[in-house]
Amino acid sequence: xxxxxxxxxxxxxxxxxxxxxxxxxxxxxxxxxxxxxxxxxxxxxxxxxxxxxxxxxxxxxxxxxxxxxxxxxxxxxxxxxxxxxxxxxxxxxxxxxxxxxxxxxxxxxxxxxxxxxxxxxxxxxxxxxxxxxxxxxxxxxxxxxxxxxxxxxxxxxxxxxxxxxxxxxxxxxxxxxxxxxxxxxxxxxxxxxxxxxxxxxxxxxxxxxxxxxxxxxxxxxxxxxxxxxxxxxxxxxxxxxxxxxxxxxxxxxxxxxxxxxxxxxxxxxxxxxxxxxxxxxxxxxxxxxxxxxxxxxxxxxxxxxxxxxxxxxxxxxxxxxxxxxxxxxxxxxxxxxxxxxxxxxxxxxxxxxxxxxxxxxxxxxxxxxxxxxxxxxxxxxxxxxxxxxxxxxxxxxxxxxxxxxxxxxxxxxxxxxxxxxxxxxxxxxxxxxxxxxxxxxxxxxxxxxxxxxxxxxxxxxxxxxxxxxxxxxxxxxxxxxxxxxxxxxxxxxxxxx
Numbered sequence: 001x002x003x004x005x006x007x008x009x010x011x012x013x014x015x016x017x018x019x020x021x022x023x024x025x026x027x028x029x030x031x032x033x034x035x036x037x038x039x040x041x042x043x044x045x046x047x048x049x050x051x052x053x054x055x056x057x058x059x060x061x062x063x064x065x066x067x068x069x070x071x072x073x074x075x076x077x078x079x080x081x082x083x084x085x086x087x088x089x090x091x092x093x094x095x096x097x098x099x100x101x102x103x104x105x106x107x108x109x110x111x112x113x114x115x116x117x118x119x120x121x122x123x124x125x126x127x128x129x130x131x132x133x134x135x136x137x138x139x140x141x142x143x144x145x146x147x148x149x150x151x152x153x154x155x156x157x158x159x160x161x162x163x164x165x166x167x168x169x170x171x172x173x174x175x176x177x178x179x180x181x182x183x184x185x186x187x188x189x190x191x192x193x194x195x196x197x198x199x200x201x202x203x204x205x206x207x208x209x210x211x212x213x214x215x216x217x218x219x220x221x222x223x224x225x226x227x228x229x230x231x232x233x234x235x236x237x238x239x240x241x242x243x244x245x246x247x248x249x250x251x252x253x254x255x256x257x258x259x260x261x262x263x264x265x266x267x268x269x270x271x272x273x274x275x276x277x278x279x280x281x282x283x284x285x286x287x288x289x290x291x292x293x294x295x296x297x298x299x300x301x302x303x304x305x306x307x308x309x310x311x312x313x314x315x316x317x318x319x320x321x322x323x324x325x326x327x328x329x330x331x332x333x334x335x336x337x338x339x340x341x342x343x344x345x346x347x348x349x350x351x352x353x354x355x356x357x358x359x360x361x362x363x364x365x366x367x368x369x370x371x372x373x374x375x376x377x378x379x380x381x382x383x384x385x386x387x388x389x390x391x392x393x394x395x396x397x398x399x400x401x402x403x404x405x406x407x408x409x410x411x412x413x414x415x416x417x418x419x420x421x422x423x424x425x426x427x428x429x430x431x432x433x434x435x436x437x438x439x440x441x442x443x444x445x446x447x448x449x450x451x452x453x454x455x456x457x458x459x460x461x462x463x464x465x466x467x468x469x470x471x472x473x474x475x476x477x478x479x480x481x482x483x484x485x486x487x488x489x490x491x492x493x494x495x496x497x
Contacts, residue, residue: 112190119196197253249472251295258454270414311340330375351430417447
């Protein structure tokens with residue numbers, strides 16, 4: 001190997017990366033799945049890696065991010081690290097399961113192949129479909145390469161406004177995804193449809209994200225964006241149509257439009273709710289007569305991004321917590337020593353704390369210690385519980401206000417669908433126990449990747465589907481929002497049956 005490069009091995013999956021000697025590791029590791037939630041500024045502490053072999057000097061940012069015990073154990077911030085010698089790094093974020101939808105659908109009778117893409121902030125899921133039969137012929141998943149610029153949409157917006165090119169990299173990544181799906185069948189691809197949140201829609205389309213950077217967060221570029229393959233640099237026939245489906249307003253994107261289609265809301269007489277749980281929580285409630293939707297800034301707690309011992313769902317992460325004979329029992333991914341909590345484990349842990357009385361409805365730790373031991377050395381801090389209260393308060397208050405807008409209550413709903421990866425893996429009983437969802441358990445269902453399923457349905461539709469009137473509600477402009485949000489911050493003392 002040239003002396004200009006240094007080899008770094010990423011564990012636990014034994015991947016080797018050659019990085020420029022002495023350069024910051026950010027760009028090289030971002031290409032291999034390491035996330036930098038604050039965009040590599042060293043402020044959030046979310047890109048921790050542990051040195052297993054070799055050495056990395058301790059920076060001032062490291063000292064601010066890690067206690068002395070963790071520094072001594074080799075923990076460093078990847079975004080601040082430089083090396084001139086080979087390293088072996090433990091990177092808990094390296095591998096992430098991406099939620100797809102493998103169910104086939106009724107064919108459209110169209111000839112040829114189509115590709116549906118769910119362009120998420122963190123992950124990308126794409127499928128190639130036989131248009132005539134509706135059968136899924138192939139699946140590709142990957143991490144969004146824009147993660148180098150931060151894990152949430154507002155970091156991406158700020159990066160774009162500072163002049164960083166987030167459009168070219170995501171178009172190139174998706175072009176490679178499309179090529180892998182086609183595998184020599186490029187000539188048969190007749191249509192590609194993409195769905196995603198509003199920021200992903202704008203960045204892929206090369207539209208200015210400035211309108212999304214400040215209130216009232218209204219953009220003139222919400223409509224369907226059409227492209228020619230050659231404009232994107234994709235090796236597809238010139239006759240192939242590529243479109244990014246239209247957004248619904250503000251931070252409610254075409255992923256929610258696809259979810260509305262996937263849940264059958266557009267054909268239902270009864271009210272149906274769709275809740276996409278993430279940093280930007282999106283909610284839609286309605287039926288074939290009309291739909292209301294809104295977004296609410298839940299923050300990164302559901303991905304454990306703002307939790308002191310939070311981590312992605314990787315080896316060593318506590319994924320679930322239950323009570324056995326009054327004692328906490330933790331399930332750890334990979335049957336390893338627990339070293340942190342992912343989002344579902346966080347919700348379970350707080351639900352168990354509420355059940356035992358160790359955590360009060362106010363959110364305070366009952367014994368005044370400001371720490372709630374979970375398993376091994378993993379502890380929930382008082383500040384972690386507050387972060388979860390903020391996140392669940394944002395979702396719960398938005399849900400209640402949309403119901404009030406319709407003159408309805410949760411028992412009036414036929415079903416509540418939880419979408420996305422967090423909605424798929426969280427224990428519904430725990431979500432209800434902490435007040436994230438105020439509804440009877442019988443109504444709530446994990447819906448999987450409704451964005452990808454809905455994208456396939458839009459792809460296969462013989463004609464453009466007729467949608468009911470969809471009204472976007474700005475929660476920030478609702479005078480009742482702050483009071484409702486404050487009411488939803490506390491944990492419930494009584495539960496729905």
